[in-house]
Amino acid sequence: MEAIRLKCRDCCAGQVKEIRECPIRECSLWEYRLGRRPTPEDSQAVRNVRMHEGK
Numbered sequence: 001m002e003a004i005r006l007k008c009r010d011c012c013a014g015q016v017k018e019i020r021e022c023p024i025r026e027c028s029l030w031e032y033r034l035g036r037r038p039t040p041e042d043s044q045a046v047r048n049v050r051m052h053e054g055k
């Protein structure tokens, strides 16, 4: 989780608000970007994106 947090921080130039509001649901780290276990809503959002993309 710490490595993911650091990666997201780097990706968003250290802007915590940007990490929270990240719109890139295709990113494999998206569900974990908040440093906690994904909520059922987060997991469903990712499944919806992947289903839409045929992955």
Ligand code: SF4
Pocket (backbone or CB within 6 Å): 007, 008, 009, 011, 012, 018, 019, 022, 023, 024, 027, 028, 029, 030, 031, 033
């Ligand atoms: S989840 Fe968002 S902020 Fe984190 S690495 Fe992926 S694109 Fe960047």
